[in-house]
Every structure is written in structure tokens, then in C-alpha cells.
Amino acid sequence: MEQPLYDIAIIGLGPAGSTLARLLPDNLKIIAFDKKNDGEDSFKKPCAGMLSHHGQECFAKYGLTLPDDVLVTQLFSAKVIDLKHDSVRNYRRLYINMDRHRFDLWLKSMIPEYVDIHDSVLCRSLVKTDDCYEITVLENHQEIKYRAKYVIGADGAGSMVRKFLFPEHRIKTYMSIQQWFPARAGDPSYSLVFDGDLTDSYAWGLNKNEYYVFGGAYPMKHAREKFEEMKRRLKAYGYEFDNPVKTEACLVLSPSSLKQLCYGRDNCFLIGEAAGFISPSSLEGISYAIESAYKLGELFNRQKQVSVKDYRKAVFSLRLKLAVKMIKRHFIMGAFLRRVIMLSGLGAISMITAKPEKTGKNGKAE
Ligand SMILES: Cc1cc2nc3c(=O)[nH]c(=O)nc-3n(C[C@H](O)[C@H](O)[C@H](O)COP(=O)(O)OP(=O)(O)OC[C@H]3O[C@@H](n4cnc5c(N)ncnc54)[C@H](O)[C@@H]3O)c2cc1C
Structure with missing residues (x-):
């Protein structure tokens, strides 16, 4: 079945994805996927919280x-x-x-209704076509393809989006x-x-x-x-x-240089840990996930077209913070x-x- 074309597809609803989904304007057609759900036996992100x-x-x-x-x-x-x-x-x-799982669910609960949330869904692959991205997901035991103009990789450390679109990119x-x-x-x-x-x-x-x-x-x-x-x-x-x-x-x-950060390309953006936004000295990533989502959300609220160059500029302060943490790491570790x-x-x-x-x-x- 041919799926409608979404403006934005967010992959992952951890702190980064849920924050962005909450902030995006209601004139955009947005879909968001996450492999976890609200149930007790759901996937839970391992985290000290x-x-x-x-x-x-x-x-x-x-x-x-x-x-x-x-x-x-x-x-x-x-x-x-x-x-x-x-x-x-x-x-x-x-x-x-x-309680990290409850924290994730709380952030998710604030996503407005105009965002089409698909949880218990595993995103398996991603390809760029001429005019959009095609995301293949496993949903209710079925393989389904969704299409979107922009794709946001908010899928954490082992990011599927990073693996498919930037297979050569390495982060410590x-x-x-x-x-x-x-x-x-x-x-x-x-x-x-x-x-x-x-x-x-x-x-x-x-x-x-x-x-x-x-x-x-x-x-x-x-x-x-x-x-x-x-x-x-x-x-x-x-x-x-x-x-x-x-x-x-x-x-x-635990990025060891700013070159390891991966912001995205064309109409694909990486936020949170998927981009490498996590402190290498303390492994604290929650605040970086939220901040990077705010920065991208602000851009989508301000302008119709957002480029990776705009996003890179917007997260300058995060890069600076990480550069300090990379130096601090030598003292701590x-x-x-x-x-x-x-x-x-x-x-x-x-x-x-x-x-x-x-x-x-x-x-x-x-
Ligand atoms: C053991 C451990 C302890 C940590 N302790 C702390 C801490 O105390 N404080 C702190 O600030 N940071 C801590 N961190 C780091 C922090 O957990 C992450 O940096 C932070 O969660 C990143 O948020 P995120 O939204 O970018 O990604 P994540 O929180 O990883 O969220 C990614 C989301 O994407 C979903 N997802 C992933 N792949 C797919 C897929 N293929 N299809 C569909 N959905 C998918 C997942 O279900 C998840 O909800 C810890 C990390 C680890 C591993």
C-alpha cells in the first residue's frame, strides 16, 4: 500500500526524538517511530538515569x-x-x-496529537530516493515502507540512520x-x-x-x-x-574529537547520541539529547527549509561544551x-x- 508522504519522519523517541516531536510546528505532517511502547515489558533504555x-x-x-x-x-x-x-x-x-523509563514515557506523553506516533515499531532500513527518504519498518509483524521529505535520526548510540546513510562514519x-x-x-x-x-x-x-x-x-x-x-x-x-x-x-x-560528530546530510539530521552528542568525560547524554532537539526544533519553527549547515551552526554551543569535556576527560580518565x-x-x-x-x-x- 502506498503510504502518504510525510514532511518529517523521526526515528527514535528517547529524550532527543520526543523533545523534537513536541516542538515541531503543527503545519508539518510528522510521523515518529519507536521500538519501545508504554507497557511494562517494553524495551527499556539501559541508563543510570x-x-x-x-x-x-x-x-x-x-x-x-x-x-x-x-x-x-x-x-x-x-x-x-x-x-x-x-x-x-x-x-x-x-x-x-x-526512573529512566518513566522519564522517557513522560517526555513522550507531551508529544502533541498532530504527530503520528508509531510505537512497538522497529525501523530496519533507510534509503534516499530522488525526492524523499524511504523507511522500511517492522510493524505488527509486517514490513511497511513510509516516505518523508526530512528524516531525523534520534535513534541513539547504535543509530540505524547513521549506519545506513553514513556507513563509514566512526565514533568512539x-x-x-x-x-x-x-x-x-x-x-x-x-x-x-x-x-x-x-x-x-x-x-x-x-x-x-x-x-x-x-x-x-x-x-x-x-x-x-x-x-x-x-x-x-x-x-x-x-x-x-x-x-x-x-x-x-x-x-x-564517547566522542574523542569534534570530527567524530555526525550532523547529517541533505535532508537528514542526527540529534542526541545518534549524532555523538554525549559527554566523553561523564557519559551524560540526556541534556545533550534535549538541547540538540531544541536547536533543531527552533530552526523548523523559524524557517521552511532547514539545511545541515543551519543545524551545525545552531549546535555551535554544544560543540564548544563537548570540546571542553574532551579536555576534561584527560583529567578524569x-x-x-x-x-x-x-x-x-x-x-x-x-x-x-x-x-x-x-x-x-x-x-x-x-
Ligand atoms: C548504561 C548507560 C548509562 C547512562 N547513564 C546516563 C546518565 O546517568 N545520565 C545521562 O545524562 N546519560 C546517561 N547515559 C547516556 C544517555 O542514556 C544517552 O546519551 C541518552 O539517552 C541519549 O538520548 P537519545 O534520545 O539521543 O537516544 P536514546 O535515549 O538511546 O533513545 C533512542 C530511541 O530510539 C529508539 N530506537 C533505536 N533504534 C530504533 C530503531 N531501529 N527503530 C525504532 N526505534 C529505535 C529506542 O527505542 C529509543 O527510545 C547512559 C548511557 C548508558 C548506555
Whole structure:
């Protein structure tokens, strides 16, 4: 069956796609696809669901208020553990701990009715024809083709749009693995874990409602073994990782140069992590996804024709932020500099606890 020609097709309704779908003007004919749905057994994006200071600023700027059921806790500090040097420090950090799936559904719930949403749909391939893009999807067990003048890749780290239209494009990629454990009284507080032998990125542990979640980003080769080894090494620091209820894994990007960002071409735009908009120093991508969507949404509201050149210009501030994060990454992920910073105690806070905290292999704080 011949499908109508849409003005815009959005592929992916995570933070980037849902934000753009909410902002596009109602004079455009818009279709949006996502493989997840609103049900409990839907695909859920593996994510720590932490909204950093930078993310909170972005929410303030765009006047967004998180609903109650998305909030899990508010965190005020982070424990940094350097396994290689057996050192532990606490730092003041303001994070909002969210239920990531509910967060995604909340953003999706704000999409206006004039956007034609197709969820539980897997977009399989994409080709450019003379005058439009043809998207082949798997919907209700059937293969269907949709056509649109503009296509927006908002489909995250493993972007199908990027793969089909920019097969040669490479962005530094890690395998991220997360496990969920039943929460126990006395689970360690929010932790950031470094071990240069296992990964040049990092791992995290935090409470999420009735679970303790431990996850990390590892080089693609032998990622699972490195994850298991990190858990083993953390046992000496009071961590217990027994009986996981869920193990999840997905790709996470960590662009190492601005050249790795992929904005799109012709009438195709990439937003959010699909474009490589994610902090390489903290792997925080939610605020970048939302900001890049706002920038593109503003352009479509202002002008009839939008070019990739316009979009590139509009996201200049995001490029700048990422350039700073790429430099910061060397301080955080570089073993020597991190060691010096942690040894100096610069910016660290002393935790006051009734009972002495077990903070290192020898149970001693630095
Ligand atoms: C384990 C882990 C922990 C993280 N923790 C944090 C954190 O604490 N804070 C933070 O800010 N960032 C975090 N990030 C990064 C953050 O999750 C992403 O950068 C952010 O979600 C990007 O948003 P997005 O909308 O661009 O893409 P995504 O959130 O990945 O959304 C993409 C959407 O596209 C859909 N989709 C994908 N492919 C298809 C297809 N072929 N057909 C149809 N639909 C498709 C998916 O269902 C999904 O809804 C983490 C990442 C990982 C992997």
C-alpha cells in the first residue's frame, strides 16, 4: 500500500526524538517511530538515569519540571574510587536520580496529537530516493515502507540512520553493561569507579528504588570479563554483587574529537547520541539529547527549509561544551592526573558518619 508522504519522519523517541516531536510546528505532517511502547515489558533504555548539574541547568532553561513519579532520589555527593591506586574520595555533586523509563514515557506523553506516533515499531532500513527518504519498518509483524521529505535520526548510540546513510562514519564506542541487584540496607552510596587496567572510561553504582544498580563502560573487546573483574575487585571495598535480577548491555558513545560528530546530510539530521552528542568525560547524554532537539526544533519553527549547515551552526554551543569535556576527560580518565587530584584532596569533602566508613582495601580513608 502506498503510504502518504510525510514532511518529517523521526526515528527514535528517547529524550532527543520526543523533545523534537513536541516542538515541531503543527503545519508539518510528522510521523515518529519507536521500538519501545508504554507497557511494562517494553524495551527499556539501559541508563543510570542521573541528571547532572548540567542537565538540571538545561531543564531550568527550557522550563521543564520533573513529575513526582520520575524522581527517585536527590543526591548530594559522589564517592570516587580509584581501584588501581586503592584511593577513595568523596566529592560534593548534585544529581537527580530518575526512573529512566518513566522519564522517557513522560517526555513522550507531551508529544502533541498532530504527530503520528508509531510505537512497538522497529525501523530496519533507510534509503534516499530522488525526492524523499524511504523507511522500511517492522510493524505488527509486517514490513511497511513510509516516505518523508526530512528524516531525523534520534535513534541513539547504535543509530540505524547513521549506519545506513553514513556507513563509514566512526565514533568512539564502548560496551556498557549494567546489573540490577536487590537493594540491601547499607549498600554503598553513589559511587564512581575507575580502574585503568580494565577501562579508560568508568563504572558507577547507585540505589534505584528497591534495587542497587552497578554498571560501567568498557572497551568492546572482552567487555563482560572486565565488568566481572571490576565487580570482583570492588568486593574489598564493601560491595556485594549477589543474585542479579537483571543484566542489560548496550553501546555508549564517547566522542574523542569534534570530527567524530555526525550532523547529517541533505535532508537528514542526527540529534542526541545518534549524532555523538554525549559527554566523553561523564557519559551524560540526556541534556545533550534535549538541547540538540531544541536547536533543531527552533530552526523548523523559524524557517521552511532547514539545511545541515543551519543545524551545525545552531549546535555551535554544544560543540564548544563537548570540546571542553574532551579536555576534561584527560583529567578524569587519565590515571596519572586523577591520582594527583585525588591525592591532593582538591575539592574533596570529609564524610561524617557515626560509624567509620570502609573506604579502601585496608579500610582506611586517605
Ligand atoms: C548504561 C548507560 C548509562 C547512562 N547513564 C546516563 C546518565 O546517568 N545520565 C545521562 O545524562 N546519560 C546517561 N547515559 C547516556 C544517555 O542514556 C544517552 O546519551 C541518552 O539517552 C541519549 O538520548 P537519545 O534520545 O539521543 O537516544 P536514546 O535515549 O538511546 O533513545 C533512542 C530511541 O530510539 C529508539 N530506537 C533505536 N533504534 C530504533 C530503531 N531501529 N527503530 C525504532 N526505534 C529505535 C529506542 O527505542 C529509543 O527510545 C547512559 C548511557 C548508558 C548506555
